Amino acid sequence: MENILEVNGLCKTYGDFSLKSVTFSLPKGYIMGFVGQNGSGKTTTIRSILNMAKTDNGSIKIFGLDSVKDTIAVKERLGVVFDSLYLAEHLSVKQLERQIRPFYKEWDTKEFFRRISEFGLPDNKSVGTFSKGMKMKLMIAVALSHNAELMILDEPTSGLDPVARDELLDILTEYIANENRGVLFSTHITADVERIADYVTVLHNGKVWFTGTKDELTEKYAVLKGAEKYLPDGLREKLIGFHAYRNGFEALISTDDLRGLPDKLEYEKASIDEMLVYIAKEDKNEGHSENNEV
Amino acid sequence: MRDTLKIMRFDLLTASPFAVRGFILVAMLCVWMGLFYAPITLAFIVLGALPFVLPLNGVADRSDFSKLYGVMPVSRRSITRGRFIYIFAVFFLTELAEIAFAVISHTLNLSRLLPDRNSALMEYVKYAFEKEATTLLVVFVLFTAVCIFVAYMEMMVQIFGAENLFRIMAASVLVALGVFAAYCMCEMTGHGIVYSFGINYYIVNLLDYLEYTIPFGIVLNIIALVLCLVFGRITARRLSKREL
Numbered sequence: 001m002e003n004i005l006e007v008n009g010l011c012k013t014y015g016d017f018s019l020k021s022v023t024f025s026l027p028k029g030y031i032m033g034f035v036g037q038n039g040s041g042k043t044t045t046i047r048s049i050l051n052m053a054k055t056d057n058g059s060i061k062i063f064g065l066d067s068v069k070d071t072i073a074v075k076e077r078l079g080v081v082f083d084s085l086y087l088a089e090h091l092s093v094k095q096l097e098r099q100i101r102p103f104y105k106e107w108d109t110k111e112f113f114r115r116i117s118e119f120g121l122p123d124n125k126s127v128g129t130f131s132k133g134m135k136m137k138l139m140i141a142v143a144l145s146h147n148a149e150l151m152i153l154d155e156p157t158s159g160l161d162p163v164a165r166d167e168l169l170d171i172l173t174e175y176i177a178n179e180n181r182g183v184l185f186s187t188h189i190t191a192d193v194e195r196i197a198d199y200v201t202v203l204h205n206g207k208v209w210f211t212g213t214k215d216e217l218t219e220k221y222a223v224l225k226g227a228e229k230y231l232p233d234g235l236r237e238k239l240i241g242f243h244a245y246r247n248g249f250e251a252l253i254s255t256d257d258l259r260g261l262p263d264k265l266e267y268e269k270a271s272i273d274e275m276l277v278y279i280a281k282e283d284k285n286e287g288h289s290e291n292n293e294v
Numbered sequence: 295m296r297d298t299l300k301i302m303r304f305d306l307l308t309a310s311p312f313a314v315r316g317f318i319l320v321a322m323l324c325v326w327m328g329l330f331y332a333p334i335t336l337a338f339i340v341l342g343a344l345p346f347v348l349p350l351n352g353v354a355d356r357s358d359f360s361k362l363y364g365v366m367p368v369s370r371r372s373i374t375r376g377r378f379i380y381i382f383a384v385f386f387l388t389e390l391a392e393i394a395f396a397v398i399s400h401t402l403n404l405s406r407l408l409p410d411r412n413s414a415l416m417e418y419v420k421y422a423f424e425k426e427a428t429t430l431l432v433v434f435v436l437f438t439a440v441c442i443f444v445a446y447m448e449m450m451v452q453i454f455g456a457e458n459l460f461r462i463m464a465a466s467v468l469v470a471l472g473v474f475a476a477y478c479m480c481e482m483t484g485h486g487i488v489y490s491f492g493i494n495y496y497i498v499n500l501l502d503y504l505e506y507t508i509p510f511g512i513v514l515n516i517i518a519l520v521l522c523l524v525f526g527r528i529t530a531r532r533l534s535k536r537e538l
Contacts, residue, residue, distance in 0.1 A: 047364070088353055
């Protein structure tokens with residue numbers, strides 16, 4: 001499989017926060033959910049991919065091109081959606097189209113206005129008056145109108161109502177129908193990832209905690225419950241985010257460690273949300289967080 | 295160069311909604327005054343062009359253009375260079391229009407049509423239409439001063455941030471006063487750049503003649519362009535070390 005995005009050993013330090021050798025790749029034709037709690041380094045990684053942040057180490061290849069040396073060629077083929085609008089808020093959609101059009105060789109004005117009309121956006125009102133969902137759609141219309149091959153979305157669904165979120169996910173699903181494209185979207189709303197992502201990269205404290213297919217992730221971990229006294233020797237150390245209650249405990253466990261467990265202990269499939277919660281608890285158990293501030 | 299032109303167009307479209315009406319109003323007022331009463335007022339059209347430049351940094355801050363600059367397929371150097379050439383271009387085109395109207399004004403001398411030709415006020419008006427070189431000199435000097443000042447402020451704001459605008463202005467005024475004071479001291483002690491008051495006076499007299507005023511204006515234009523390019527280069531170099 002050909003990778004549309006490859007991040008290798010990305011390191012970046014901002015004061016107390018650092019990305020530590022972040023490595024993952026996204027094959028063509030797939031959607032990757034980029035998840036992690038706030039401050040885990042998702043936005044810094046995306047800013048590095050976009051060459052907006054200077055990296056200390058590592059390399060990023062997009063379409064096989066270097067993200068720094070070939071940044072202009074790469075951006076011609078990239079569509080980017082941030083959590084807030086980055087276009088001139090006092091201009092109307094028509095004026096914005098005139099403003100942005102010359103920068104993209106493959107800009108398609110007809111396609112842009114078709115999308116604007118499909119999304120139900122008024123083309124003569126200043127975009128600053130748009131709702132968050134409308135602004136999101138406008139950024140997507142811009143991304144789709146220059147035939148972007150890779151769409152990068154940074155927290156696109158945060159602050160959106162359920163209907164707008166659903167619409168956005170549908171648009172991404174439709175977009176990825178072309179197998180030469182790819183989508184990387186960061187979010188802390190894991191339900192969105194579970195719904196549309198094929199691949200997942202979980203970032204925690206600036207490190208990649210997991211990267212692979214969504215199915216691998218959901219099969220790799222389970223939530224273990226039961227009375228602490230039934231835990232076999234040596235297993236306690238392998239548990240992630242161990243939390244003891246009056247009548248028992250709960251923790252995340254690798255499915256490799258499930259073999260030979262006593263029947264008194266129960267386990268069930270872990271959702272991505274639960275995984276994030278348990279790895280955060282593990283930090284508390286260890287009494288530290290390596291990246292407290294971003 | 296193509297990217298620079300795209301950025302200039304981008305800046306023009308960004309500022310236009312704030313600038314066009316005000317500019318037309320100022321231009322109409324100045325042209326009317328310039329055609330009938332005092333051609334020298336045409337030089338002030340350049341001030342009406344200020345809104346084509348001044349709102350740009352505010353819009354960029356409010357609309358998060360740092361992200362847009364990170365997304366668009368254009369280099370940061372082109373973005374900065376485009377802004378400084380745009381500043382020069384806006385004022386230069388205004389200056390060209392001013393020169394055209396100044397020539398028309400002096401050629402037509404529409405003050406002839408005004409009533410009360412013998413009033414005291416009309417004496418001043420007649421005098422204002424006598425020296426075309428003076429009108430052009432004011433056009434050139436005002437254009438150069440405004441263009442260099444705006445480009446300089448743009449450089450300072452981009453390097454030190456809009457939040458430090460008042461500190462930048464205060465520091466700049468102090469530096470300008472210092473330079474002026476040093477110049478005066480040099481002149482008074484006889485070691486000035488323009489060696490003596492006699493030469494100074496001689497040069498000023500020459501500028502009363504069109505054949506000297508026009509080359510002088512061209513030199514001023516070249517100085518303004520070079521300074522805009524230099525400020526742009528300094529800014530681009532400083533900004534290239536920063537993240538978006």
